Amino acid sequence: AQTVTQSQPEMSVQEAETVTLSCTYDTSESDYYLFWYKQPPSRQMILVIRQEAYKQQNATENRFSVNFQKAAKSFSLKISDSQLGDAAMYFCAYFGGGSEKLVFGKGTKLTVNP
Amino acid sequence: DAGVIQSPRHEVTEMGQEVTLRCKPISGHDYLFWYRQTMMRGLELLIYFNNNVPIDDSGMPEDRFSAKMPNASFSTLKIQPSEPRDSAVYFCASSFRLAGYIDEQFFGPGTRLTVL
Numbered sequence: 001a002q003t004v005t006q007s008q009p010e011m012s013v014q015e016a017e018t019v020t021l022s023c024t025y026d027t028s029e030s031d032y033y034l035f036w037y038k039q040p041p042s043r044q045m046i047l048v049i050r051q052e053a054y055k056q057q058n059a060t061e062n063r064f065s066v067n068f069q070k071a072a073k074s075f076s077l078k079i080s081d082s083q084l085g086d087a088a089m090y091f092c093a094y095f096g097g098g099s100e101k102l103v104f105g106k107g108t109k110l111t112v113n114p
Numbered sequence: 115d116a117g118v119i120q121s122p123r124h125e126v127t128e129m130g131q132e133v134t135l136r137c138k139p140i141s142g143h144d145y146l147f148w149y150r151q152t153m154m155r156g157l158e159l160l161i162y163f164n165n166n167v168p169i170d171d172s173g174m175p176e177d178r179f180s181a182k183m184p185n186a187s188f189s190t191l192k193i194q195p196s197e198p199r200d201s202a203v204y205f206c207a208s209s210f211r212l213a214g215y216i217d218e219q220f221f222g223p224g225t226r227l228t229v230l
Contacts, residue, residue: 035218043203045221091157100145100169102219104157 002027004094006105013082014113020067021077021108023092029053032096034068034075039107040088051075053096079110087112118222120206126228132194135225138187139208147219148181148191149205157205163189196229203227 003026013019025034036048051059051068058066063083067076079086092105119138127133139146147162161171166183174181178197183189193200203226207219 037221043224043226045205045207047218047220050218100162100164101159102147106156 002029002094002097002099002103004092004103004105006090006092006108008108009106010109010111012111012113013079015082015084017082018078018080019082019110021079021090021092021110023075023077023105025073025075025092025094025103027073027094027097029097032094034066035093035095035102036064036066036075036077037091037093037104038086038088039091040085045091048090049077082112084112084114086110118206118208118220120204120222120225122225123223124226124228126230127196128230129197130195131229132192133196133200133227133229135191135204135206135227137189137191137206137222139189139206140220141187143208143210143220144186145209145211145219146183146189147205147207147209148189149207151203151205151224152201160191193227196227198229201227201229 005024007022032053034051038046038048049059049061049064051066058068063080065078089107089109091107094103121136144165148160150158160173161181163183179193181191203224205224206222209217209219
């Protein structure tokens with residue numbers, strides 16, 4: 001079964017600085033999708049960014065970008081110019097392998113210090 | 115579109131009572147998912163539907179939990195009887211799928227359930 005591991009339960013960053021959240025996954029599949037979801041204190045789950053495994057180019061969305069290392073099964077999220085509103089739980093998720101389920105990591109709590 | 119709608123947003127009930135959570139997916143989405151989130155266990159998939167048909171309910175913790183999707187625009191998750199350990203945030207999510215393309219799952223705002 002596919003698994004997703006987020007090894008950093010908590011992270012902190014100074015406002016305007018850059019932070020990287022780690023995610024590794026285990027799969028034997030070659031075709032799959034990876035996602036980062038953000039869950040602020042309002043608890044609404046919001047998609048931050050997605051990556052298709054067949055794409056070699058790393059996805060970017062404004063201040064958010066990923067470092068997708070397929071061979072290493074690594075999918076880290078970089079947040080540039082961190083803002084107070086970025087404070088949230090961040091979940092890495094995997095989708096693929098014929099399964100129709102999203103597999104979530106345990107999450108990383110990001111604190112942004114002013 | 116209003117997004118995925120869940121009701122109620124908060125539910126407080128006493129042990130032994132029946133609880134019904136409701137979800138309206140995004141129009142046109144053919145997949146609907148029910149999740150439970152707790153501090154201890156994180157996000158757990160309970161059950162999901164495709165075109166109103168339950169596909170996988172292996173995550174449903176026990177027979178006290180049941181879910182239905184009578185039509186494409188409505189689903190319920192019922193707990194009967196409820197127990198304090200059922201206290202959690204319950205999310206509904208929906209998505210659609212085309213050949214060769216997987217859309218993201220759109221989540222509702224969640225229902226915070228407290229069983230006293």
